[in-house]
Amino acid sequence: MKIKNGAHAPTGSACPKKATELFYVSHPKAARALLGPFLTQADAECGRVVMRSPDAVVTACMVDSIDDQTHWHAMNNAQVCRVFAGAACTETRHE
Template sequence: MEFQIGVSTPTPPACPKKAIELFFVTHPKAPKALLGPFLSQEDAACGLVVMRSAEAVVTSSLVDGIDELTRWTGINNGAICRAFAGTSGGHHE
């Protein structure tokens, strides 16, 4: 699933209750995600602002679960990108 700022996307199908969605900022010229993981689409959108590339997009991936290191990394990545993007909101689990 891909998201772009200002572009509406279809609602994703229902997901299993245990599935967790992680978000990443990717670019077509890069072989893997440039930023992420993020725990929310909003934090990943801040990553798009930080990236400053019209070709960068937010992608998501469903995982069965995440460990504490991944959760902490997602929270930290979101806080850093919000700070650089100049926003104060965010996702904290």
């Protein structure tokens, strides 16, 4: 692909984020994860608190790397869950 000045445009994400795991909140009555992705297990635990179900569990999925969009979603999910969980999850902030 070329842009107007003749330079080649990069394909894919310009800077994929390295990660070994993404975390999700699952429930035995659901066929797939209900919340996630999260970058850390602590953030996923906040999601589990938000679920308010004793049967909710944190699960992990191994990945090679994550793109910018997935990274943004994971950061946003963590921030939203911290707000809803309140004081129960204040120690997992990403600055």
